[in-house]
Amino acid sequence: MQGWLTTTWEPNWRSFRYFVLYRLLLGGLCLLGLVFPGEWNVRLNLLPSVLLYTLVGAYFAAMVSGYFLARFWQQHFNFQLSFQVLADVLVISVLMFIAGGVSSGLGLVLLISLAAASLVGQGRLVLFYAALATLAALMSQSFGILYRGFDPGSIVQAGFLSAGYFATAILARLLGQRIMINEDLARRRGIALDNQIRINQRVVERMQDGVLIVAPDGQVVRYNPMAARLLGLPSVAGQLVDNAPTLAAGLAHWLAGGDDSVLFFGAGNSELGARFESTASSDGDVLIFVEDVGRIKEQAKQLKLAALGRLTASIAHEIRNPLSAISHASELLQEERRGEIFERLLRIIGDNTARLDRIVSDVLELGRQNQAQVEIIALREFLGNFAVELLANENLPASTIALDVPPGKMICFDRSHLHQVLWNLVGNALRHASRGPGSVRIVFAGEDVPGRVELHVIDDGPGVPEALRDQIFEPFFTTHTLGTGLGLFIARELCVANGGALVLRAGGGGGHFIVSGRSDTCQSAVANDALAAS
Incomplete structure (x- = not known):
């Protein structure tokens, strides 16, 4: 019996208050029955008297005090419960003795008190309450047989009633234990569920x-x-x-x-x-x-470039040293004249050596996150010098590139970055254009957004095929046998670093790229745009 409470029992003050409230109502009904007697008083021989008024009044006062103690002084649970049960046993046993013993039926009232006490009490105390009620019932019936002429055979009824007390107490305790276990399990599962809901809500909010x-x-x-x-x-x-x-x-x-x-x-x-x-x-x-999706693609791209940058940085020295030796050896061999085939092979060696060196330089450039040193650039003068330099490098006449830039137009850009972007775009345009007069045009245009300008690089070539438009800005994508596939990607990254953008315009004949940038307050505007883009 003791094991019933060692792991699961704990004071249940709410249920105890309900129990005390029931007993308070029971005491009140007994008191009203004496104040307003009826036929049931005569049947049970409970006629109003000083003894009954004193007994029932004291019982009702005990119930009132017990109710307020259980509500406002939640301490010494076992003592309060034992006091309430003891009061029930004493008062009901006396009333049962006065009413004629177990035949009056008042002994059954104790069954309710024992059942309620067993639901909220401890295992050993439950047996103590049943033993106390049994002793009171047997003593009351025994005194009645000896001094008031009760039927001697009624002692058997008292024995059955006492057995009922124990059975009720034990069964109620088993039921109470199961209820407490389920209640505790439900409480713990409720707490776990509430915690899980809070965690899930925070996870979803932070996703x-x-x-x-x-x-x-x-x-x-x-x-x-x-x-x-x-x-x-x-x-x-x-x-x-x-x-x-x-x-x-x-x-x-x-x-x-x-x-x-x-x-x-x-x-x-x-x-x-x-x-x-x-x-x-x-x-x-x-x-x-x-x-x-754009963020996921950008993260994948950055991971790819970071891994490639680390790899290239570690082997760049090892690659460039052999390249330098090969390039130097080919230059020495060019001093010997051994025929046309020999010179063609040397040119192949030189071209591929230069291409490998350019690939290493471009990949290393990806890992250099140099901050843009922006300045106000006069576009007409800058583009004029740029066209002269590029055409001289390509051995092309001055009329190949047509400039349409009004005087006084400015752009806020890093000078070296803008040079690199245009070198890539115009170089690609010359590669695909007819190379005739005006085959490549650089046109200035303003956007509807105040403080922003555009440079349009247009060629008369076949243009970018529709199937390749979504791939041309991807790193290492190229359609040229000698290309690295990094030029347009680096150009776009440089534009973003300067607070601008690089896009391919859809429709129309030929290639048409647009470089956009700011023309107003240089320092703060570009810094803010670059921060937002990152």
């Missing part, structure tokens, strides 16, 4: 992907802050079709049996991807994950 829960009718049930940020909305509450029509159309297509993902554009024209997943909820809600 870099947007999460939306959408009802079958298209109503957004719940979403995290990242979902609203990616979609460029202060709130996504309401109908999904009103906030993100493209996403709603993708969801409808998936519900009809289509693909479980869709690509679309969100805030700031960023490329987003959404995945749809069904849930096991009874409401049939749909879970939508929204991720920034």
Whole structure:
């Protein structure tokens, strides 16, 4: 019996207060029965008297004091419970003796008190309460047989009643133990569930992907802050079709049996991807994950370039030393005249040596995150000098490049960066153009946005094929046998570092690249743009 409470029992003051409240009502009914006597008083021989008024009044006072103690002084649980049960046993035993013993039926009232006490009490005390009630019932019946002429055979009824006391106490205690175990398990599971909900909510709020829960009718049930940020909305509450029509159309297509993902554009024209997943909820809600595809691509690209940069930096010295030796050896061999085939082979060696050196230089350039030293550049003068230098390097007449730049136009850019960007763009244009007069044009244009300017590099070549437009800015992508595939990528990165952009214009004949930059306050504007771009 003692093992019943060693691991699971703890004071249950709420249930104890209900028990005391029941006893308070019982004492009040007894007191009212004496104040307003009826037929039941005569049957039970409980006629009003000083003894009964004193007994019932003291019992009711004990119940009132016990109720307030249980409500406002939650200490010494076992003592308070034992006091209440003892009062019940004494008062009901006396009333049972006065009413004629066990035949009066008052002994059954103790069963309720014992059952309630056993539900909230400890194992050993439960047996003590049952033993106390049994002793009181037997003594009361025995005194009645000896001094008041009760039927001697009624002692058997008292024995059965006493056995009922023990059975009730034991069964109630077993039930109470099971209830307490289940209550404790439910409480601990409730705490664990609440903690898990809090953790899940914090995880969802901190996710870099947007999460939306959408009802079958298209109503957004719940979403995290990242979902609203990616979609460029202060709130996504309401109908999904009103906030993100493209996403709603993708969801409808998936519900009809289509693909479980869709690509679309969100805030700031960023490329987003959404995945749809069904849930096991009874409401049939749909879970939508929204991720920034552009950010993922950028991270993958940066990881690739970082790994390549570390590799190249470690072997650049080992590569350039043999290249220098090969280049020097080919120069020495060129001093000997051994025929046309010999010279052609030397040219092949020289061209490929230069290409390898250029590849190493371009890859090393990717790892150098030099901050742009921006300045105000007069475009007309800068482009004039640039065209002369490039045409001299390519052995082309001055009329090959046509400049359309009004005087006084400025751009805020790092001078060496702008030179490198244009060298790559115009060099590519000359490679694909006819190289006739005006085959490559550099045109100045202003944008609708105040403080920004554009330089258009246009050639009369075949242009970039539609299938390659999404790949030309990818690192190491090239269609030229001698190209490194890094020129356009580095050019775009340099533009971003200067607070500008490099894009390929769609439509029209020939290649058409646009370099954009600022023309107003140089220092603060570029710094802010570069920080935002990073």
